[in-house]
Amino acid sequence: MPDAKATFYRNFFDLRKSDTLFQVLLNEINWRQDRMKLYGKEIDLPRKTAWYGDRGKSYTFSGIHLDPEPWTPSLLEVKQRIEAVAEVQFNSVLLNLYRHGGDGISWHTDAEPELGDNPVIGSVSFGGTRRFMFRHRQNRDLKAEVELTHGSFLLMAGETQHFWQHQVPKTARKVEPRINLTFRVIVD
Numbered sequence: 001m002p003d004a005k006a007t008f009y010r011n012f013f014d015l016r017k018s019d020t021l022f023q024v025l026l027n028e029i030n031w032r033q034d035r036m037k038l039y040g041k042e043i044d045l046p047r048k049t050a051w052y053g054d055r056g057k058s059y060t061f062s063g064i065h066l067d068p069e070p071w072t073p074s075l076l077e078v079k080q081r082i083e084a085v086a087e088v089q090f091n092s093v094l095l096n097l098y099r100h101g102g103d104g105i106s107w108h109t110d111a112e113p114e115l116g117d118n119p120v121i122g123s124v125s126f127g128g129t130r131r132f133m134f135r136h137r138q139n140r141d142l143k144a145e146v147e148l149t150h151g152s153f154l155l156m157a158g159e160t161q162h163f164w165q166h167q168v169p170k171t172a173r174k175v176e177p178r179i180n181l182t183f184r185v186i187v188d
């Protein structure tokens with residue numbers, strides 16, 4: 001991918017660890033149903049979300065203001081493992097729960113001002129495989145995609161968020177529930 005710095009690690013967590021983390025996160029995370037404005041109407045986001053992190057690192061996402069809940073042991077375990085390769089210290093994580101194929105996230109960049117200029121985003125997936133698609137903002141013919149499998153880790157850095165949008169499309173196929181964790185660095 002030109003104008004990007006993205007690295008994919010397929011089996012970053014082994015199967016046993018991934019199975020455990022999926023179950024623990026499904027049960028222990030305080031999943032919320034957030035809403036967003038779409039053409040003047042309030043609608044449910046097509047996924048459940050949660051926001052955990054260091055105290056005081058609050059964040060605005062799609063017009064929703066989120067205060068972080070305190071780290072849990074399993075979140076800290078995942079954070080430590082990915083920090084070893086990401087070479088940054090993450091201070092917060094946005095979690096997404098895609099319950100079925102009707103859940104997804106549409107085209108966007110992770111370019112909120114809280115993230116600074118060239119954000120490092122560490123994205124970990126557990127559960128059902130979903131497509132993760134990229135498209136270049138200036139040249140829409142430039143595309144890339146990766147299957148985000150159980151236990152995988154996608155690291156995005158450098159100018160990726162300036163030049164590339166991403167999405168997890170909804171699908172009519174039968175897919176298992178999926179948990180995604182996007183670790184971020186909120187700068188103050």
Ligand SMILES: O=C(O)CCC(=O)C(=O)O
Pocket residue numbers: 094096105110123132148166168180182
């Ligand atoms: O579920 C994913 O893999 C992507 C989530 C995402 O793009 C986000 O939360 O900003």
Ligand SMILES: [Fe+2]
Pocket residue numbers: 108109110166
């Ligand atoms: Fe994103």
